[in-house]
Amino acid sequence: MLSSLGMDIAGETTQRTPERMAAAYRELLQPREFNLTTFPNEEGYDGLLIQKDIAFVSLCEHHGLPFTGRATVGYLPGERIVGLSKLARVVEQFSRRFQVQERLTKQIATYLEQHLTPGGVGVVMQAEHMCMTLRGVQAAGTTTVTSSLRGLLLKDDRTRTEFFNLAGAGR
Template identity: 65%
Template sequence: MSSLAVPVQPLEPDGQVTSLPVRTQARSVELAAAQQAAADLLVALGVDLSGESMAETPARMVRAYDELLTPRDFDLRTFPNDEGYEQLVIEREIPFRSLCEHHFLPFVGAAYVCYLPGERILGLSKLARVLELFAHRPQVQERLTQQVANWLNEHLQPKGVGVVLVAEHLCMTLRGARATGSTTVTSALHGLLLNDARAREEFFTLAGIHH
């Protein structure tokens, strides 16, 4: 089973609006088998499925997980940086949700994504699309953060990239430690955002992460 999405054509030469299609590779999904497995799991846990309100619960569970594991296709549109913009571009508080691969419970939060343009600038909605691309699969937050930063650094070729994720993990707040209200913060940096302390501090300050 795979939920990877991959670019299928290279970017065009500079000076043009370009579009890089990112298409999700099909996962092998057997909904009927998954629904039966969900029903078996609930029954094994002592859940009574005989009532009318619970009869469709296994099917709803399967549809919910299938949605959480399926990112949407998108086109990575970039534009020439005609004005030579050399300051940070920051998208704050992008909501995301993913599945903890250890307990298969959701973790939800907000992302702060930044890049320092090189020769190309990016359609802003695509920052959220790239985040969704990697969030819609079994994950750990550390890997998710790094994957988003690496992908943008590779495909946009900016002068710097910064990604910070702040998330609540239900596997920690609903069970186990039951640390209600706790959040996990992870970061990944490339280029000037990694190597230049002033650029890094500007990102954190403008994104409001210190707060």
């Protein structure tokens, strides 16, 4: 591919570029393994738990270029609560692949809904897509925002409003 784009890969500084590029893509596409650690909700906590500003990187499945951003993930605990670091791990698990932001947002919400059986789940993702800022329309700084809501965060107006207010969506 590099040769067809006119890059001389025979030079001393570029001869290992194809190997380095392949290693970089492998790294971007391999999430770290984790187990979703949960604990009994012994205190009966029934308020929203929200983790904001979870940084993520993914690769656009249409152009192979990165999109980077921040996720906000929240849930209403049921019988179990999750280890806090695991919310960021779930975001990483689904972002480290060729992906579209809409699907990524839904995958995180679905996973948490299935594995925690909470009262509700909310995910908001904000990202800048290099396929849009470096090429095509070249709209640098444009942010794409997606959300996926489940359970009470979808069905109950007050809970949904509380989630979006705490998440700071739209700021």
